[in-house]
Every structure is written in structure tokens, then in C-alpha cells.
Amino acid sequence: xxxxxxxxxxxxxxxxxxxxxxxxxxxxxxxxxxxxxxxxxxxxxxxxxxxxxxxxxxxxxxxxxxxxxxxxxxxxxxxxxxxxxxxxxxxxxxxxxxx
Amino acid sequence: xxxxxxxxxxxxxxxxxxxxxxxxxxxxxxxxxxxxxxxxxxxxxxxxxxxxxxxxxxxxxxxxxxxxxxxxxxxxxxxxxxxxxxxxxxxxxxxxxxxxxxxxxxxxxxxxxxxxxxxxxxxxxxxxxxxxxxxxxxxxxxxxxxxxxxxxxxxxxxxxxxxxxxxxxxxxxxxxxxxxxxxxxxxxxxxxxxxxxxxxxxxxxxxxxxxxxxxxxxxxxxxxxxxxxxxxxxxxxxxxxxxxxxxxxxxxxxxxxxxxxxxxxxxxxxxxxxxxxxxxxxxxxxxxxxxxxxxxxxxxxxxxxxxxxxxxxxxxxxxxxxxxxxxxxxxxxxxxxxxxxxxxxxxxxxxxxxxxxxxxxxxxxxxxxxxxxxxxxxxxxxxxxxxxxxxxxxx
Numbered sequence: 001x002x003x004x005x006x007x008x009x010x011x012x013x014x015x016x017x018x019x020x021x022x023x024x025x026x027x028x029x030x031x032x033x034x035x036x037x038x039x040x041x042x043x044x045x046x047x048x049x050x051x052x053x054x055x056x057x058x059x060x061x062x063x064x065x066x067x068x069x070x071x072x073x074x075x076x077x078x079x080x081x082x083x084x085x086x087x088x089x090x091x092x093x094x095x096x097x098x099x
Numbered sequence: 100x101x102x103x104x105x106x107x108x109x110x111x112x113x114x115x116x117x118x119x120x121x122x123x124x125x126x127x128x129x130x131x132x133x134x135x136x137x138x139x140x141x142x143x144x145x146x147x148x149x150x151x152x153x154x155x156x157x158x159x160x161x162x163x164x165x166x167x168x169x170x171x172x173x174x175x176x177x178x179x180x181x182x183x184x185x186x187x188x189x190x191x192x193x194x195x196x197x198x199x200x201x202x203x204x205x206x207x208x209x210x211x212x213x214x215x216x217x218x219x220x221x222x223x224x225x226x227x228x229x230x231x232x233x234x235x236x237x238x239x240x241x242x243x244x245x246x247x248x249x250x251x252x253x254x255x256x257x258x259x260x261x262x263x264x265x266x267x268x269x270x271x272x273x274x275x276x277x278x279x280x281x282x283x284x285x286x287x288x289x290x291x292x293x294x295x296x297x298x299x300x301x302x303x304x305x306x307x308x309x310x311x312x313x314x315x316x317x318x319x320x321x322x323x324x325x326x327x328x329x330x331x332x333x334x335x336x337x338x339x340x341x342x343x344x345x346x347x348x349x350x351x352x353x354x355x356x357x358x359x360x361x362x363x364x365x366x367x368x369x370x371x372x373x374x375x376x377x378x379x380x381x382x383x384x385x386x387x388x389x390x391x392x393x394x395x396x397x398x399x400x401x402x403x404x405x406x407x408x409x410x411x412x413x414x415x416x417x418x419x420x421x422x423x424x425x426x427x428x429x430x431x432x433x434x435x436x437x438x439x440x441x442x443x444x445x446x447x448x449x450x451x452x453x454x455x456x457x458x459x460x461x462x463x464x465x466x467x468x469x470x471x472x473x474x475x476x477x478x479x480x481x482x483x484x485x486x487x488x489x490x491x492x493x494x
């Protein structure tokens with residue numbers, strides 16, 4: 001199982017009570033494949049993390065895993081082994097903005 | 100006994116305010132969708148328990164919500180137990196999908212539009228500003244979006260398609276107002292289902308007489324005091340337009356200065372300035388009395404501050420269809436009031452004495468249960484109010 005963590009607003013929107021989301025994803029484990037599985041399970045999240053049409057990451061969303069910022073990597077790049085094995089989550093984070 | 104339900108969109112969620120027909124005691128329910136910007140909510144005239152809601156966020160984009168029980172519970176249309184589904188059987192989550200139609204058969208090419216500095220800028224969907232349910236079918240609803248376009252759903256918001264002919268009305272010449280290039284006003288003619296009038300900041304007003312197959316600009320008579328050409332075909336920062344259901348050929352407009360208050364008696368073909376004795380030509384909302392088609396309400400603001408003039412909150416009423424206006428102040432703060440009133444934040448109910456409501460950027464919602472003669476504050480401290488709609492219910 002792959003682990004994903006979402007911002008609280010998206011968990012409320014999709015009615016996901018748990019902070020830690022488990023998803024079955026077939027390898028290779030990439031951001032796009034995880035998001036495909038996430039949106040299939042929670043279709044109301046379509047368009048909230050990546051653009052509905054182009055599937056590009058929304059500008060104020062970031063992806064982190066294993067202490068690395070993966071936001072600017074290709075979403076089709078295989079993720080670190082610890083994410084693929086479920087040992088570490090993929091973090092979807094709303095970029096900090098404001099002040 | 101009749102009752103009223105106010106649908107209030109704010110920067111931090113939606114609130115539903117209810118009262119019986121006396122409109123003296125109110126129940127405040129919310130926030131729904133806490134933390135999200137709610138640009139607009141509106142109920143179906145055909146089925147008042149069906150309410151559509153535009154929920155958006157700079158981070159997470161656009162979400163359409165729908166209620167079938169008057170706002171007690173909500174769902175994202177089409178994502179639960181409904182249509183459409185993928186080949187694998189998963190719901191498609193299409194209710195949030197607003198994509199400009201560029202197909203050769205039904206769409207129009209996605210050009211660029213004019214940017215603030217006069218350069219051309221790519222078209223980008225940002226959010227839904229306004230939802231206008233059909234007068235006749237609870238499953239049909241229009242959405243006005245930024246960057247300006249008109250969308251339509253015929254399945255209760257589960258999927259959306261663009262009414263692309265509008266962009267063909269010289270979309271490359273449209274430019275944004277300070278709030279963005281937004282389509283904020285959609286008027287459906289109760290006497291002619293093929294007539295749709297819309298307004299865009301800062302492009303102007305447009306009308307279709309053939310159910311959305313074609314649109315044309317309807318800005319003749321309007322004036323721009325801040326452009327080299329004061330009377331272009333396109334390029335007006337229309338803030339709001341309203342019509343009375345019994346007299347839909349007459350439109351009242353609040354324009355961004357250039358005279359401010361305008362009136363048309365031919366569906367917008369030509370406009371006449373009716374500012375008369377109003378203290379300024381700046382304001383956002385304009386509304387018309389439920390039972391008196393010539394009684395109009397505006398909220399003039401200081402054009403520089405965009406707050407009440409001298410800190411005195413006044414709604415102005417004309418009983419003559421414009422030109423002659425009277426200030427309404429009883430119950431409104433007459434000192435140290437520096438809030439704004441946005442374009443979609445005024446509404447009227449249809450009870451016999453016509454209640455009027457408006458919300459402010461300071462989080463107050465005011466009610467006049469008697470056509471504007473006296474006012475009371477329903478709630479003081481909501482978040483910044485973006486929109487107010489009212490439903491008049493049979494019980």
C-alpha cells in the first residue's frame with residue numbers, strides 16, 4: 001500500500017477522516033500513478049491537486065517525500081523506494097503563502 | 100406562513116440565515132465549507148431546496164457543491180452514486196471541470212485576451228463567480244467564470260460545457276478589471292427562454308437572442324471617463340445588471356463610474372444615464388423591488404476608497420426608475436463605517452413588503468423588511484461577504 005498525506009482542506013472536501021491515506025497502486029510508483037489512484041478513489045479531488053484538463057500540478061501545490069521536494073520533478077519519475085514500499089508517505093502540501 | 104432563507108457566500112465559507120416572514124429573528128447556520136472562498140450560492144427557482152454553490156481556493160481550485168435539502172447537506176454533483184463513470188466504474192469527478200471548448204464542431208478557438216498593460220494574455224480558468232439556475236429546469240444551471248466565459252450544465256452540475264459563442268464576441272479585446280476578467284452577471288429572460296444577458300468586467304454587457312448560439316455587445320450609450328475613447332464598442336467595467344421579471348425589457352446597470360447608474364428599455368440595445376442626484380457614480384450592486392419594477396436600489400461608494408462616503412452607510416432608492424434618488428439610512432451606521440458592498444451582495448425577497456438585504460466586506464448582513472425604509476443588522480461578524488442571495492419560501 002502507498003501512503004499519502006493531504007492538506008486538511010482536501011481531506012474535509014473528500015470526507016477522509018484519517019490523516020494517513022492508504023492506496024493500492026501498481027508499480028512503477030510515480031506521482032501521476034498515485035494521483036490517478038487517489039482521484040479514482042476520491043473523485044471530488046479531481047482538479048484540486050492538478051489541473052483538470054492538463055493534469056499539471058496546480059501552482060500552489062507541492063509534493064514532498066523522504067525529505068525531498070519533488071514538486072519540479074517529472075510526475076512520471078519513479079518515486080524513492082521507501083515511498084514505493086509504503087514506508088514513507090507522499091506529502092501533498094499547500095504552498096505556504098501569505099504573512 | 101412564509102419564510103426567507105439567505106444564502107451568504109464569504110471568504111471563509113458559506114452561511115445560511117433563516118427567518119420567518121417577519122424577518123425579525125434569525126438563525127445563522129455555518130460555516131459550510133469552512134476555510135474556502137464561496138463566491139456565490141443560488142437556489143433553483145423551480146426547486147428551492149436545490150442550491151448550487153461555487154467553492155474555490157487559490158490553492159485547490161474550483162469545486163461545485165450542490166444541496167437537495169435547502170442547504171442542510173451538500174454533495175459534489177456526479178461524484179457519488181451518479182454519473183458519469185469511467186470504464187473502470189469509478190465516478191469521473193467532472194463537476195469541477197471547466198474547460199474552454201475549442202473543438203472545431205462546438206467550440207471556438209482559444210485566442211488571447213487583452214491584459215492590463217494592453218498586451219495579449221492567455222486565457223486561464225480561475226474560478227466560478229456566479230451561478231444562475233434555470234427558471235424552468237432544476238437540472239439546468241449556468242456558470243459565469245474567470246477568465247470570462249459562460250458555462251452550462253444540464254445535469255445538475257455533474258458536467259459542464261462552455262457556451263463558447265460568447266468568446267467569439269471579440270474576446271480578444273476583453274480586458275480584466277481589478278478583480279480579474281470575470282463574468283459576474285447572468286440574466287435569464289422570464290418571457291423569452293432564448294434571451295441571455297451577461298456582463299463581464301471590464302469588457303461590458305453582451306446578449307444572446309438565440310439561446311446562446313450567438314452573442315453581441317450591448318454597450319451603446321455607456322460612457323468611459325477613464326479611457327481615451329469614451330464610447331468604445333467593448334471595454335466597459337460593468338459592475339452589475341438587474342431586471343424585473345414582469346418587465347424584462349428594462350434593465351438597470353451599475354457601471355464603474357462613467358455616470359454609474361444606467362437604464363435600458365430595449366433589452367440593453369441602448370442605455371441612458373439615470374444617475375440624477377446620486378452622490379457618486381461608483382458602486383457595485385444594483386437591485387430592483389420585487390413588486391415595483393421602477394423602484395431601484397444602489398449602494399454608492401467613494402470611488403477612491405470604495406467605502407461609504409464620509410463613513411456613512413446609505414442605500415439609495417429611486418421610485419421613478421432612476422434620476423430621482425433618496426438616501427435610506429434608518430438603522431444603518433452613520434459614522435465610522437468603512438466597509439465595502441460587492442456586486443453580488445444585494446438581494447430582494449418577494450414577500451408583499453419586499454425585504455432587501457446586503458452584505459459587507461466587514462462581515463455584516465443587513466435586512467430591511469419594508470422596502471428599504473428601516474434596516475437592521477442580522478449578523479455582525481461574518482467573514483468578508485462576497486455574495487447574498489435570498490429565497491422566499493412558502494413555509
